[in-house]
Amino acid sequence: SQKIEQNSEALNIQEGKTATLTCNYTNYSPAYLQWYRQDPGRGPVFLLLIRENEKEKRKERLKVTFDTTLKQSLFHITASQPADSATYLCCPSGGTSYGKLTFGQGTILTVHP
Amino acid sequence: GAVVSQHPSRVICKSGTSVKIECRSLDFQATTMFWYRQFPKQSLMLMATSNEGSKATYEQGVEKDKFLINHASLTLSTLTVTSAHPEDSSFYICSARSGQHNSPLHFGNGTRLTVT
Numbered sequence: 001s002q003k004i005e006q007n008s009e010a011l012n013i014q015e016g017k018t019a020t021l022t023c024n025y026t027n028y029s030p031a032y033l034q035w036y037r038q039d040p041g042r043g044p045v046f047l048l049l050i051r052e053n054e055k056e057k058r059k060e061r062l063k064v065t066f067d068t069t070l071k072q073s074l075f076h077i078t079a080s081q082p083a084d085s086a087t088y089l090c091c092p093s094g095g096t097s098y099g100k101l102t103f104g105q106g107t108i109l110t111v112h113p
Numbered sequence: 114g115a116v117v118s119q120h121p122s123r124v125i126c127k128s129g130t131s132v133k134i135e136c137r138s139l140d141f142q143a144t145t146m147f148w149y150r151q152f153p154k155q156s157l158m159l160m161a162t163s164n165e166g167s168k169a170t171y172e173q174g175v176e177k178d179k180f181l182i183n184h185a186s187l188t189l190s191t192l193t194v195t196s197a198h199p200e201d202s203s204f205y206i207c208s209a210r211s212g213q214h215n216s217p218l219h220f221g222n223g224t225r226l227t228v229t
Contacts, residue, residue, distance in 0.1 A: 032215050043119070043206050043220030044157070051215070089156065094215060101147055101208075101218060105156040 002028045006104035014112055021075040021107045023090030031094030033066050033073045038087045080111045115141045117209050119221025126197055127229055134192045134224045136207030142187035143209035151204045163190055197228040
């Protein structure tokens with residue numbers, strides 16, 4: 001069955017450092033990989049989407065990579081700020097996911113001042 | 114940007130009653146809507162996928178007779194929790210998509226359901 005794993009349930013870093021979150025998937029081949037941010041008691045908010053033929057995508061302080069050989073996506077936040085503290089979710093989509101949109105369990109990021 | 118409105122944000126009901134949750138896309142047409150359930154400190158669990166005008170596709174283990182989904186228009190989907198029980202207490206979140214698999218999901222802000 002399709003499986004999505006995000007490393008470390010919780011990640012704590014100091015302000016100004018780069019946060020790196022990992023998303024691994026097995027048993028399917030998505031055409032896209034989406035990343036979302038969720039704050040407590042709120043719905044997730046879309047951040048970035050990367051296609052299978054793109055190696056890297058950037059948006060301001062965010063960077064996403066997609067390695068279809070390793071079946072892995074990395075999500076980086078550079079110059080992290082306390083306001084970046086949230087839960088980050090990955091969601092492989094398209095391809096052999098056949099339209100289903102399932103999420104990893106999320107990584108809780110805490111940026112300490 | 115694309116806005117999804119979910120209502121109510123909180124609801125408390127007694128066991129045995131039914132509760133309806135509405136999900137509206139305010140400024141775009143949602144070809145597909147998804148309903149998720151989220152337990153504390155856990156990820157989103159996909160309950161069902163619905164396309165406008167057709168029956169919802171439920172995930173394994175989700176009772177379709179208990180969680181009634183209606184997607185009657187391109188801007189509105191409803192989830193009705195029938196004969197609610199305390200174990201149905203959870204955070205329910207809807208999301209909507211206007212395009213295909215490369216389109217991002219736009220989420221509502223969720224409904225906190227408490228069944229007493």
